[in-house]
Amino acid sequence: MKTDWWKNAVLYQIYPRSFQDSNGDGIGDLKGITSRLPYLAKLGIDAIWLSPVYKSPMDDNGYDISDYEDIAPEFGTLADMEELIAEGHKHGIKMVMDLVLNHTSDEHPWFQEALKGPDNPYHDYYVWADEPNELTSAFSGSAWEYVPHLNKYYLHLFSVKQPDLNWKNPKVKEEIYDMINFWLDKGVGGFRLDVIDLIGKEPDQLITADGPELHNLIKELNQATFGSHDVVTVGETWSANTDNAKLYSNPDGSEFSMVFQFEHILLDQKGPDKWDLAPLKPADLHAVMSKWQTELVGKGWNSLFWDNHDLPRAISRFGDDSSAYREISGKMLAIYLHFLSGTPYIYQGEEIGMVNYPIADISEADDIESRNMYAERIAAGYSKEDLLRSINTKGRDNARRPVQWSSEPGAGFTTGTPWLAIHENHSWLNVENALADEHSLFYTYQELIRHRKTYPCLAQGQYERLEAGNPQVLAYRKFDENDEFIVIVNFGKGDQAYQLDYDISDYEFFMQNYADQSTKLRPYEALVFKK
Structure with missing residues (x-):
């Protein structure tokens, strides 16, 4: 029976590499997440949105999947995933899996077969062209990669190692439906669908987002998989507006529960590029948030968030990460957001007020997007100082630093060398200290979650x-x-x-x-x- 439980829920996003390492290799893993379920239950959340843990070469930290039905060895095993789902249920916490359906890794068996040529049945699982057009990759440069032995180009709207799937091929859809049902059978609580607004692309027409068949594809996906299950689905849709959001999150349940829209996230940039910084005008933010609150009433559903694995830390961006106002501004942001209608998402570490981690040189950056942008703009004559300022303000590594559990070496995240450097402020900014202080930001989040369960007015x-x-x-x-x-x-x-x-x-x-x-x-x- 479908209950729409997600309307009164609070979700918590985990970036697995950075949440908790259980074996000392410096990389967070599934057993680490399982060990921290009591902490998340204390916070009061209802579900975890888990960034990808599938088998992957990790060119884009797991968003390049080489096997949708297996787990990356650095995160553990399929049995570990099954244990996490089961233990989560014991704590009243559902697992929401991240689905990357626009593209795979170039190391996926489908693409390896596709490279054998047009006569191979998997060749048409991907998007090919005889000549490239002007489409560009989100990670800089052309969106087309030449394959000499085929004399053809394949489309990659992201990394060259992330070839785009061809959603016009019925066999691709069947494979995807089977995979989603595989995870539904394992008891997952839903899915977050990565850049889902791109699957209806028409590259010949230079259309990437919001292709003419997009909503038909989503309805078909819904009917073949999660539509009959009591789960939450949230589409990542950078192109969403208050009109098409009503299609994506139609109360009839034909598409998704809700979408992530990013209009408020685009307010502190000049033009279309996030690296071109502009000061945020609070009045503009309020206007955007108010628009989404009023225009979706009875016609759709809002997701509510300040940050995620792709965005900088909320306090550093929208508040004040100085020692004087870090917690105060963090509480302000939490209160403003959690009284709004919709489903709130808390990103790991947000509840203790983690902040951005500035770097002094591009060699300290791990994120492919930051590195590619830096190389491209250095070649175009930008100054190193300006580019580092942009990366320190907006770079994705800011959110991907390991969670600061304690003041000990490794911040309680790992006993080994962390895959990404930990902020030195973990000596005082950590979960241990937050739990010991009854006035900390953690308890503000706990109180807000409790209020949302007490007063339906907040969510709806x-x-x-x-x-x-x-x-x-x-x-x-x-x-x-x-x-x-x-x-x-x-x-x-x-x-x-x-x-x-x-x-x-x-x-x-x-x-x-x-x-x-x-x-x-x-x-x-x-x-x-x-x-």
């Missing part, structure tokens, strides 16, 4: 944007037939005056992120009132 109530007469002060009202809340936050570093265009004289104080009350809004202050 109506939203009304309120004006505060100050572009740094964001305010809104959440309400249903039983409860009403007013949320007021200061996104600025200085004290802010405000005048709310709503009478809250009959509301009671409910929650805040400072230890005391004040007559003014202090830096990054968040206030919640309840009627």
Whole structure:
């Protein structure tokens, strides 16, 4: 029976390489995740979104899959995955698998067969052309790679080692459906679908996202696999807007539960490229969040997030990672987000306030996207200083640093050498210290999760944007037939005056992120009132 349990759930994303190492090889693994389930149960989350753990050469850290039905040896075994699913259920935590359906690894047996030529039945599992066109890869350069012995080019919208699948081939779809049902039979709680808006591509027409057949493909996928199961599905859709999000997350259940949209994530850049930095205007952020809150009511479902494995740390980006305001701004961001309608996602380490890790040289970068951009722009004449500033602000390695569990060497993440350097602030910024401090950010997240389970208004109530007469002060009202809340936050570093265009004289104080009350809004202050 389908219950839509995900509407009142809070999900937690784990990037397996960086969560917990159980065997001292410096790489996080499945047994490590299993060992930390009691911690996640204490936080109160309902499900884990697990970034890919499938067999992979790790050119793109697991998003290049060479076997969808086996586990990468560095993460463990299929038996370890089955144990994680079973142990998760004992703690009331479901496992949401990451599905990469737009492309495979070039080391996948399908592609190895495809390279044997057009007469091979697997050749048409991928997208080929006699001549390249101007499509470019998300990881820099042309999206086409020449194969000399075939005198053909294959499409790769990401790394050259990630050839794009041909979703026009019925056999490709059948293979994918069988694989998804394989995981459903193992009891997973759902799927996050990587760059799913690209599977309907029409490369000859220079169409990558939102191809004309996209939604038909998704409906067919739904009907053949997860549509009849009580699971959550979230599509990663960089091209989503409030119109097509209503298709993706149609309440009739014909496509997905929800999508990740990224409109709010694009506000601190100049133009289409994330590396071209621009200051965030809080009023613009509030306008975007308010639009998504109001336009999907009854017609779709929101996912709520600040960061993930592809994005920098939220506090460093939207708050203030200085010692004075790190926790205060982290609590402000948490409160603003978790009173909104939809399903919130917490990215590992967000609940203790982990921050960006600046590097001094490109040799310290692991991420393929950062390295490729740096090489491309150095050749184009950009300065090293400007490029490192962009990488330190937006680079994906920021989120991929190992979780800081304790102050000991290896931060409690590993007894060996970590695959990616650990932030030196783990000596004081760690889970152990957060759990020992009843006023820490961890307990704010725990409290917010508890409120979402207590008051249905938070997840599913109506939203009304309120004006505060100050572009740094964001305010809104959440309400249903039983409860009403007013949320007021200061996104600025200085004290802010405000005048709310709503009478809250009959509301009671409910929650805040400072230890005391004040007559003014202090830096990054968040206030919640309840009627």
